[in-house]
Every structure is written in C-alpha cells, then in structure tokens.
Amino acid sequence: MGVTKEEVESSLTTKLNPTHLEVIDTSGGCGASFAIEIVSEQFEGKRLLERHRLVNAALENEMKEIHALSIKIALTPEQWKQQQST
Numbered sequence: 001m002g003v004t005k006e007e008v009e010s011s012l013t014t015k016l017n018p019t020h021l022e023v024i025d026t027s028g029g030c031g032a033s034f035a036i037e038i039v040s041e042q043f044e045g046k047r048l049l050e051r052h053r054l055v056n057a058a059l060e061n062e063m064k065e066i067h068a069l070s071i072k073i074a075l076t077p078e079q080w081k082q083q084q085s086t
Helices: 005-016 048-058 077-084
Strands: 020-025 033-039 068-075
Touching (some): 048 068
Parallel strands (some): 033 068
16 A cells, blocks of 8 residues: 555655645555645755755655655745745
C-alpha cells in the first residue's frame, strides 16, 4: 500500500508549517507519485536545492514508499505573494 495524500500533507504541515500547501496524488490513487506546491518561511535564505532537500527530509518516512515526487513550487511567503500579484 502506498502513501496517502493526507499523510504527505500532515508531515509537511507538521515539519515545515507552510502558509500554502497543495498536494496532488498523480499516481492514480496508489500513493506512489505526488506533485507538491509548498510555501514556507523555513525556505527564507535557502536556494532551491536546499528547499527541495527540506521537503524530502520532512517526508523521510513517506519517501520509502513514494516513487516519484515533483516539487512544482517551493517558495517563501514573500515570493509567493509576488507571484500571485503578477
């Protein structure tokens, strides 16, 4: 059995306290593939690779069963605000 969307959301919410989070199960329901948009203050001052590493670390247990993780957006709240106003 794979990971549920709710499990991914719970782990990211607990560990990264996002101001925006969207998790999409792209596996057709088996829980093996997810696309994520996440906005968190913890990304402040970090490069994109470091942000992706934070997301992967937050999902350490889930990643044992996830085969594909696409982090579509990993922004700070300020970057997200700027992006939404354009």
